[in-house]
Amino acid sequence: MDHFMERNVPFNGSLGLFDHFFFLALHAAGYAISYCSLWEKPRKEASMADNTKQEESGLSRRDFMRSAAVGAAGAVALAGMMQKEALAAEPAKPAAPAAAAPAAKPAALKIDDVMKAAREKLYPRCRVCPECDGVACAGEVPGMGGIGSGKSFKNNFAALQKIELNMRTFHNIKKVDTSVTLFGEKLALPVMSAATGGVTYNMGLKGKMTDAEYIDALLGGCRLAGTLGWAADGIGDPLETFQIRLKAVKKYEGKAIVTIKPKTQEEIIKRVRLIEEVGAVAFAVDIDSAGRAARALPGQTVEPKTLKQLREIAKSTKLPFIVKGVMTVDEAKMAIDAGASGIVVSNHGGRVLDYTPGVADVLPKIAAKMKGKTVILADGTMKYGTDVLKMLALGADAVLAGRHLLRGAVGDGKEGVALLLNKMKSELTDSMVLTGTASARKVSKSIIA
Ligand SMILES: Cc1cc2nc3c(=O)[nH]c(=O)nc-3n(C[C@H](O)[C@H](O)[C@H](O)COP(=O)(O)O)c2cc1C
Secondary structure, eight states: HHHHTTTTTTOOOOHHHHHHHHHHHHHHHHHHHHHHHHHHHHOGGGGHHHHHHHHHHHHOOHHHHHHHHHHHHHHHHHHHHHHHHHHTTTTOOOOOOOOOOOOOOHHHHHHHHHHHHHHHHHHHHHOOOOOOOOOOTOOOOTTTSOSSSOOHHHHHHHHHOOOOOOOOSSSSSOSOOOOOTTTTESSSEEEOOOOOOOOOTOOOOTTTOOOOHHHHHHHHHHTTTTTOEEEEOHHHHHHHHHHHHHHHHTTTTEEEEEEEOOOOHHHHHHHHHHHTTTOEEEEEGGGGGGGGGOOOOTTTTOOOHHHHHHHHHHHTOOEEEEEEOOOSSSHHHHHTTTTEEEEOOOOGTTSSEEEEEEEEHHHHHHHHHHHHEEEEESSOOOOSSHHHHHHHHTTTTEEEOOOHHHHHHHHHHHHHHHHHHHHHHHHHHHHHHHHTTTTTTBGGGGGBO
């Protein structure tokens, strides 16, 4: 009955036609919302079968939710129109102030559009699930999933889910600083795009997006959001593809980090020279891609590296050298001994070795020994600002987001990437206030519950 009071209309005990409609509309909206949220509950292990069913029926969960919401909104609007008519009979009231300019499209809706566009292009390589948990795409490598059973990818998601935050609001931290400085570069937020390559063989974008367009979207989006993007290096990618990516790095004035596969020493050093020429901030070797050493094809040699070989790479240049794919304390120490300026605690998104622990499980052990001695980066299912804050509290200096930003790039180019990064930044800002964290440079372990 609250709406009678709000309208300042005395309730006379009987409902008019308008009121019947209004109640009906509210019921419809409430029903749609509760039904949607029930359906949206984590579906985890069931998600693959679930997704397939929707795809067969041609009506996705998202589409249903949208129709339900539109239906409910329509009913509310109809009731609103009837209310307007009823009020027209009342004595005239002073004119309302001039209507404000139409409000900008809410960020959540825009992101929904980007994800929808991404799904249209990426399906079936990526189903753009409500949560990217490695379930639906288990075993899809090449593709977007995790290798084998998909356990390593799923572990990344599960390890992060386990972490909860202590909410603290008895303090005077109202403004927070999300910026960090890495390798001499100030980033507006401690998130960079991870290296993701294989526009055709992983993402299935042949004829829809080229390598050049993809890397431009990733690096350009990161620049728009005030951070750095990473450029990939696929095992089978010819040098020309690598050079396409370097061209984009140059276009964005070197504001990027370039990865090199653990190829032969000679091949790596050849690429380091090219990276120096485009003025990149740093380079990385994703040493965890060494798994194919045993079955490498001619010209596609990848190999594990000895300490001596890592030293040789570090000494070959003045550029900061980052070792990507460190999952143990001893190898983190060795990377630093070899002269690396940074490490990425990563299992390559669960794409190289099945049954590794989740990154959030190993990160605190590595950070306990290495914090302050090297730049510690981490990745694995980064999507929300709270994901970032958790990783910082576990000891990372910044994080990399792979599949999430990939979808932004495919869905809406550089604007899509920037939109997702800005949303992460705004969520990070809120969660920093609510945990009493003033600066992303110094996040206390004590915020973890
Ligand atoms: C399609 C795809 C391609 C990737 N290509 C590369 C690559 O070329 N080099 C690299 O170091 N990592 C590569 N990765 C791994 C990512 O850099 C990152 O470590 C991983 O995806 C974890 O982040 P995420 O869970 O946010 O996706 C790739 C990942 C995906 C999904």
